[in-house]
Amino acid sequence: MNPVVAAEPQHNAERRDPSSAPSSAASEASEASAADGQAEPVLSLSGAAVRVGGRTLWSGVDLEVQAGEFVAVLGPNGVGKSTLIKVLLGIMPAAEGEIRVLGRRPGEAGSRVGYLPQRRSFDPDLRIRGVDVVRMGLDGDRWGVPLPWSRDRREQQRRVYEVIELVGASAYAHRPIGQCSGGEQQRLLIAQALVRRPEVLLLDEPLDSLDLPNQSAVAALIGRICHQENVAVVMVAHDVNPILHHLDRVVYIAEGGAVCGPPSEVINSETLTRLYRTPVEVLSTQDGRLVVVGQPEAPAVHTDRHGHGHGHGHGDRRADRHAG
Amino acid sequence: MESPVFSWNPLYDFQLMWSYPFMVNAFRAGAIVAVVAGAVGWFMVLRRQTFAGHTLSVVAFPGAALATLAGFSLSLGYFGFCVAAGLVLALMRRGREPGGSEESAATGVVQAFLLACGYLFMALYKGLLEGPQALLFGSFLGITTGQVATLAVAGLAVLLALAVLGRPLLFASVDPQVAAARGVPVRALSVAFLVLLGVATAEAAQITGALLVFALMVLPAATAQVLTARPGLSLLLTVILGFAVTWAGLVAAFYRPYPLGFFVTSFAFGLFLLAHAARFTARALERRRDALGAAFAGGAA
Numbered sequence: 120m121n122p123v124v125a126a127e128p129q130h131n132a133e134r135r136d137p138s139s140a141p142s143s144a145a146s147e148a149s150e151a152s153a154a155d156g157q158a159e160p161v162l163s164l165s166g167a168a169v170r171v172g173g174r175t176l177w178s179g180v181d182l183e184v185q186a187g188e189f190v191a192v193l194g195p196n197g198v199g200k201s202t203l204i205k206v207l208l209g210i211m212p213a214a215e216g217e218i219r220v221l222g223r224r225p226g227e228a229g230s231r232v233g234y235l236p237q238r239r240s241f242d243p244d245l246r247i248r249g250v251d252v253v254r255m256g257l258d259g260d261r262w263g264v265p266l267p268w269s270r271d272r273r274e275q276q277r278r279v280y281e282v283i284e285l286v287g288a289s290a291y292a293h294r295p296i297g298q299c300s301g302g303e304q305q306r307l308l309i310a311q312a313l314v315r316r317p318e319v320l321l322l323d324e325p326l327d328s329l330d331l332p333n334q335s336a337v338a339a340l341i342g343r344i345c346h347q348e349n350v351a352v353v354m355v356a357h358d359v360n361p362i363l364h365h366l367d368r369v370v371y372i373a374e375g376g377a378v379c380g381p382p383s384e385v386i387n388s389e390t391l392t393r394l395y396r397t398p399v400e401v402l403s404t405q406d407g408r409l410v411v412v413g414q415p416e417a418p419a420v421h422t423d424r425h426g427h428g429h430g431h432g433h434g435d436r437r438a439d440r441h442a443g
Numbered sequence: 444m445e446s447p448v449f450s451w452n453p454l455y456d457f458q459l460m461w462s463y464p465f466m467v468n469a470f471r472a473g474a475i476v477a478v479v480a481g482a483v484g485w486f487m488v489l490r491r492q493t494f495a496g497h498t499l500s501v502v503a504f505p506g507a508a509l510a511t512l513a514g515f516s517l518s519l520g521y522f523g524f525c526v527a528a529g530l531v532l533a534l535m536r537r538g539r540e541p542g543g544s545e546e547s548a549a550t551g552v553v554q555a556f557l558l559a560c561g562y563l564f565m566a567l568y569k570g571l572l573e574g575p576q577a578l579l580f581g582s583f584l585g586i587t588t589g590q591v592a593t594l595a596v597a598g599l600a601v602l603l604a605l606a607v608l609g610r611p612l613l614f615a616s617v618d619p620q621v622a623a624a625r626g627v628p629v630r631a632l633s634v635a636f637l638v639l640l641g642v643a644t645a646e647a648a649q650i651t652g653a654l655l656v657f658a659l660m661v662l663p664a665a666t667a668q669v670l671t672a673r674p675g676l677s678l679l680l681t682v683i684l685g686f687a688v689t690w691a692g693l694v695a696a697f698y699r700p701y702p703l704g705f706f707v708t709s710f711a712f713g714l715f716l717l718a719h720a721a722r723f724t725a726r727a728l729e730r731r732r733d734a735l736g737a738a739f740a741g742g743a744a
Contacts, residue, residue: 230625234621236620241617245617246489246677247489247672247674251672252618255617255621258610259614259625260610260614260626261610262607262608262611263606263607264610265610312621
C-alpha cells in the first residue's frame, strides 16, 4: 500500500478545522510519491473543495487512485458523495484544489472514463433489448447512420458480446431491458459502462435497491473487473459491507472534511469520531461486517435512508453557522 | 362523388383510382405522411411523449382555422402553429427531467387554450369554413400537387434530420444521464425532437385531421414495438405498417362513403390488437414448451 495514503487519515483529520489554511503537505506528499518511481496516479485530487449554492459540501479532499485500485466513497446522505463523482466527470466544477483524471482535467478524458449513474430503473414496457443498451455505450453518441455491413460494425458487435460475457449477462441480454430484474439490469449497465474499455470506472451507488445476494454478486463482479482488467474503480456506496473484502481504500466524507485510507484505518471509532466531532462507534460483527453507530445520520447500515434525510439537513445548517 | 364498385381485381382497382388525379395526389401525400409520421412517432412512443404529440396535433386545428380565416395557405397555418407550439413546449420543459407530471399539466393548459382559439377562429369565419370536420378528422379530397410537393420537402427534411440525430437521440431517450455524461447534448436534442415532432404532426394533420394524427403517429410505432425489441427492425416495421394502413385506408375511403380518418385508425387499431394477440400467443406457447420440457426432464430424472 502506498505509504502516503496510509498517512492520510491523520493528515486530513487535522485539516478538518475550517480555519486552517490549505496546507502544502498534500502536494509535497504526492510529488514525493511520484519521485519514488510510482506510476502516475489515474485519479488525483489535492485540496479539492466543492460548493453548491454557496454552501461548502466538502473541502480538503486529497486522494490518489492507482490503476486497478478499488476505492469506495462513504458517508451520510447529502454530504456530497455523488458530487465527488460528478466533479471527477467534469459535470460539476470544483471550487478549489487540483483535480486530475488520467493526467487531464476532469471531463477531458472522454471514453477512458466509464460512468454508472445512480440507479435508474427502466420502464417495464420499454421495448429495447439489453444488448442495445450496452451498444449505446459504445457508439450511441455518434451522429449519423451506421453502415450495416462495415468491418467496424462487426468488430463492435464482437466487443459488445465480449463485455456482456464478462459481466455474465449473456442469458438475458436479448430480453427487453425493462423485463430484466434489478440485478440483471445493473449487470447490463456495468457492461455498458465497460464497453469502451475505460481505465477509470465511476459508479454511483450501484448496489442500491438490490437484494442482498445480488449486492454481493455485483460487488464481486466489480471487484473482479477492477483487479483483472486493471480498471481503477471509484464507487459511491451507502453500505460498505458488501464491498468490504474487495476494497483497497475508502474515502469517508463528513460535513466539510474527508478521510482517506485503507478501510481498517478509516472505518474505526477513533478516526470517525475525529471526523464527525461527535462520538462514533464502529462495531465489528462475528463475520467481519462493520456497523457504524452514532454517525449523524444514525445507524447507516441497512436502514431506510429517506427517513433520516430531514433531521440530517438541519444538522448541516447548524454546522455551517458554526463554521461561518 | 358516386361510389365506384370494388372489383376484387387489384390491378383494375388501382388503374381506376389512378385515373383520378386527386386520388394520385392522395396516395402520394399519404405515403409521405405515413413514412414521416411513423419514423417520428417511433421516437415519440419510445420517449413517452405521446401527450406532447397530442398537444401538437390539437394545435394544428387553430393553425388551419386561422389560415382559412386570414386567407393564407393552409400548409403555412399547419406548419407555423405546430412548430411554434413545439418550441413553446420545449421552453416549458426547460430545467425539468423528461416525463414530469408538472410538465404534462402545463402542456394540457396550452392545449386547451389553443383548441379554444381554433373554435374562435371558426366562429369568426361565420361558418363559411368548408367544415371544421375536415380540419378535425381529415380529408383526402382536393390535395393539390403543390401541397404534395410541400409535404415531400418538409418530410425529406425531417427524415434527414432524424438520420443525423437518430443514434444520439435514441441514447438520450433511453438513458439520458449516461448520454449526458458521454457528451450527448440531451437538452438540445429534446428541443430539436419537439420541432421535428411539430413538423411531422403538421404533415399528418393535413391527411388525418388534427384529432386523428395519432392514428399515424402512435399506432404503427406502438404495434411495431409490441412485435420486436430490436430498434432498427422496429423502426422499419413502423414505417411499413404506417404506409400500409394509410394506403388501405385510402382504398377503403375511395370505395365506401365513410371518412378516411376512420378507416386508417381502425386498420391501425386492428393491427395493434393483432400484434398483442400474437405476442400473447407466442408467450403462452413458450411457457407451455418450458413446462413440457421441465416435465420431460423431471420424468427422465
